[in-house]
Amino acid sequence: MIRALIIDDEQHAREELEHLVKETGAFEILGSCANAIDALRRIRVEKPELLFLDIEMPALNGFELLTMIEDELMPHVVFVTAYNEHALKAFEEKTLDYLLKPVSFERLLKTVHKVRETIRRGEAPKHQVELLRHVPCQFANRLKLITFADVEYVFSDLSGIHIVTSEGQFYTELTLKVLEERTPLLRCQRQYLVNPDKIDEIKLLENGSGKIKTKLGNLLPVSRRYLRQLKVRLKL
Amino acid sequence: MSLIFELLQQTAVIIVIAYLFSKSPAMDYLSGARLQRRQLLILYIVFSSFSILGTYTGLPIQGAIANTRAIGAVLAGLIGGPVLGLSVGLTAGLHRFSLGGFTDFSCGISTTVEGLIGGLVHLYLIRRKKPEQLFHPFVAFSATLIAEVLQMTIILALARPFEDAVALVKVIALPMICANSIGAALFISMVRDQKRVRDKVGARFSSKAFTVADRTLGILSRGFSSETAREMVEVIRQETGVGAVAITDREEILAFSGIGADHHHAGNPVVTKWSKQALRENKVVFVNGYDEHFQCPLSSNCPLGSALVVPLQVDQEVVGTISLYEPKTKLFLNINRSFGEGLATLYSHQLLRSRFEEQKTLLVQSELKLLQAQVNPHFLFNALNTIMAIIRKDADQARGLLLQLSTFIRTNLKRNRDIVTLEEELAHINSYLEIEKARFGDRLTVNQEIDPILLGLNIPVFTLQPLIENAIKHGVADLLDQGQIWVRVYRHKGLVVIEVEDNAGNYRKPLDSQGLGLRLVDQRIKNNYGNEFGLTVVCEPQQKTLVQVRFPLVEESANDSCVNH
Numbered sequence: 001m002i003r004a005l006i007i008d009d010e011q012h013a014r015e016e017l018e019h020l021v022k023e024t025g026a027f028e029i030l031g032s033c034a035n036a037i038d039a040l041r042r043i044r045v046e047k048p049e050l051l052f053l054d055i056e057m058p059a060l061n062g063f064e065l066l067t068m069i070e071d072e073l074m075p076h077v078v079f080v081t082a083y084n085e086h087a088l089k090a091f092e093e094k095t096l097d098y099l100l101k102p103v104s105f106e107r108l109l110k111t112v113h114k115v116r117e118t119i120r121r122g123e124a125p126k127h128q129v130e131l132l133r134h135v136p137c138q139f140a141n142r143l144k145l146i147t148f149a150d151v152e153y154v155f156s157d158l159s160g161i162h163i164v165t166s167e168g169q170f171y172t173e174l175t176l177k178v179l180e181e182r183t184p185l186l187r188c189q190r191q192y193l194v195n196p197d198k199i200d201e202i203k204l205l206e207n208g209s210g211k212i213k214t215k216l217g218n219l220l221p222v223s224r225r226y227l228r229q230l231k232v233r234l235k236l
Numbered sequence: 237m238s239l240i241f242e243l244l245q246q247t248a249v250i251i252v253i254a255y256l257f258s259k260s261p262a263m264d265y266l267s268g269a270r271l272q273r274r275q276l277l278i279l280y281i282v283f284s285s286f287s288i289l290g291t292y293t294g295l296p297i298q299g300a301i302a303n304t305r306a307i308g309a310v311l312a313g314l315i316g317g318p319v320l321g322l323s324v325g326l327t328a329g330l331h332r333f334s335l336g337g338f339t340d341f342s343c344g345i346s347t348t349v350e351g352l353i354g355g356l357v358h359l360y361l362i363r364r365k366k367p368e369q370l371f372h373p374f375v376a377f378s379a380t381l382i383a384e385v386l387q388m389t390i391i392l393a394l395a396r397p398f399e400d401a402v403a404l405v406k407v408i409a410l411p412m413i414c415a416n417s418i419g420a421a422l423f424i425s426m427v428r429d430q431k432r433v434r435d436k437v438g439a440r441f442s443s444k445a446f447t448v449a450d451r452t453l454g455i456l457s458r459g460f461s462s463e464t465a466r467e468m469v470e471v472i473r474q475e476t477g478v479g480a481v482a483i484t485d486r487e488e489i490l491a492f493s494g495i496g497a498d499h500h501h502a503g504n505p506v507v508t509k510w511s512k513q514a515l516r517e518n519k520v521v522f523v524n525g526y527d528e529h530f531q532c533p534l535s536s537n538c539p540l541g542s543a544l545v546v547p548l549q550v551d552q553e554v555v556g557t558i559s560l561y562e563p564k565t566k567l568f569l570n571i572n573r574s575f576g577e578g579l580a581t582l583y584s585h586q587l588l589r590s591r592f593e594e595q596k597t598l599l600v601q602s603e604l605k606l607l608q609a610q611v612n613p614h615f616l617f618n619a620l621n622t623i624m625a626i627i628r629k630d631a632d633q634a635r636g637l638l639l640q641l642s643t644f645i646r647t648n649l650k651r652n653r654d655i656v657t658l659e660e661e662l663a664h665i666n667s668y669l670e671i672e673k674a675r676f677g678d679r680l681t682v683n684q685e686i687d688p689i690l691l692g693l694n695i696p697v698f699t700l701q702p703l704i705e706n707a708i709k710h711g712v713a714d715l716l717d718q719g720q721i722w723v724r725v726y727r728h729k730g731l732v733v734i735e736v737e738d739n740a741g742n743y744r745k746p747l748d749s750q751g752l753g754l755r756l757v758d759q760r761i762k763n764n765y766g767n768e769f770g771l772t773v774v775c776e777p778q779q780k781t782l783v784q785v786r787f788p789l790v791e792e793s794a795n796d797s798c799v800n801h
Binding site: 011016102 | 617618620621622624628674676677713714715716717778
């Protein structure tokens, strides 16, 4: 049984796909999600092997969801869409398979076959993950999308990951690791990422560590280990 | 006293010549406008001849000549300015000098001065911005009077012996002053009358041309067909009064009106060699009736004797002809000839314009087709997917949705009219919204506030649908929370306002092909109602997007005219 997650913003579409997927008998359905943020949480918990992923979704589309998943959790992906636009055509090469809505059962069986083969061969997911364009943050009841130019720094504490901008502090689902890998942010301490464009000055301390003063005047710790990397990256 | 009458007799001869002159093309130069060098030269020759003629027709008196030489010099100055006046005066003066006599020198000088005086009056009137006064007989009279008085003074001053000069002036002063002044006034008044007659004819011609153009262009804008041709030939014949008028296309007579209508019928093929020549060579063919006779190939008794055939063309291509005919008993007037040619040019332009309009309409229609095509795929496949899911749970609801879908597709397919009623447009978007509501479930609510009085209002087709699609695509479909859409139609300050609002506030300036729907709506509203109307978008990010379409509330008849645009 292939452990699969269904992601689609429309309830009828999710139900229909669940129904068809169950009928193949090839999948264990871990759940179905109505949006990318919900999906991200479930992926971390359930660690699915395969996503049935709708492309057109509110706030964050299917492609954007993929940029937010950590590499080691990255599942195989079958895109499901109503209409094959050019965007999908370009993606076709890199993706395992895609299904057109309404989905026919026979076509789904072919997908099952492809997925089984790929997993049997132990291939890693083929799709290339692009750089994140903005960070989704929860803000009141809304999803706020912050672009990187606005980010001052990022830190983690017991309550989670927080993005600091001139407008304030926002909570995000993304991990520091994903943010470090897929954005220009640099690690300066185990719990801190800094936007190199926002660094005002770096103070060197006697014990080999340091402190960063950002343009907004915030002080960030720099550990010895990351100070060296930081210097290399900033060509100091 | 007898001298006065004799001089007036001489003047009469000059006047007769002036009359003949006023009939000649040289007359056109006396329009009071700025004269060109060539025209000045012609006037110089003409007036110098007058002046010299005045000397020759003069009467020898006491070793001098009582004459009407002054008229030519003064008028030349008056009409042509100081340079022309001086030149004519000098020429006539030198001529007079060559004839000898004891006043030869003084008369030579005085004639030159007289030309100059005419010229100074000319300058004065032009500077005072009263050029029309140049052709006033009183001005000519006064100018000549002053000039002649001056001449007498010069004779007294220069001619020797002085006693002879005094004796001469006593005899000739009054007759010459009177005869020359009256002669100049008569001359100018004749020129002026002639000018008036020409202006009047020109004005009548222009007004006739405008009337015909005005009455026929409207007809032609409905297209070039036998029906519109029939109306046009009637108007042209009435207004020009020619014997007969015909309009043909490349093959056959579209309409014929007037003399010979008994055997010249609409629908007959084009047979005369002149029409064929005009069509073939794309040039005006004129059969004047005396060098060449119009020979009707249909009937030997045909009363028509002369014809003008002018090709009608669009983009260099001849599409037909317009012909004017006169019977054998009548001359073909030149005025009607230039009139016919002008008319054909005008119609050719109008036809070009009609063709352009036609293509514009075609463009709008193809844009509409594009709009329909743009609607479909995404919506359609999502709708089908939704319905497939619902079939498993609720067959009746699924049936209902399929009916809505077929209603929507059917109206979309057959909407090739430009104008629909608001009610029809609302019905159309409602079937669309029913399907979207099923698709999004409780994520979508739609509120409608429609002024019921406006339900019968005619609006351009597809005005509302792109607004709704936009609200769904950039509103509800892009929103994690509950999506709301408001559709409102109301009257505001004599305008109709159609607005669609959503609570997403996700509107972004569309790139290229996106937003084509909204752009087309804007364009068509502007085409139909004018540039001050159209579509506006107000977006408060994360709050709402409000799209408004405004156009004037017009009467039914005004709406009909929109269809023609």
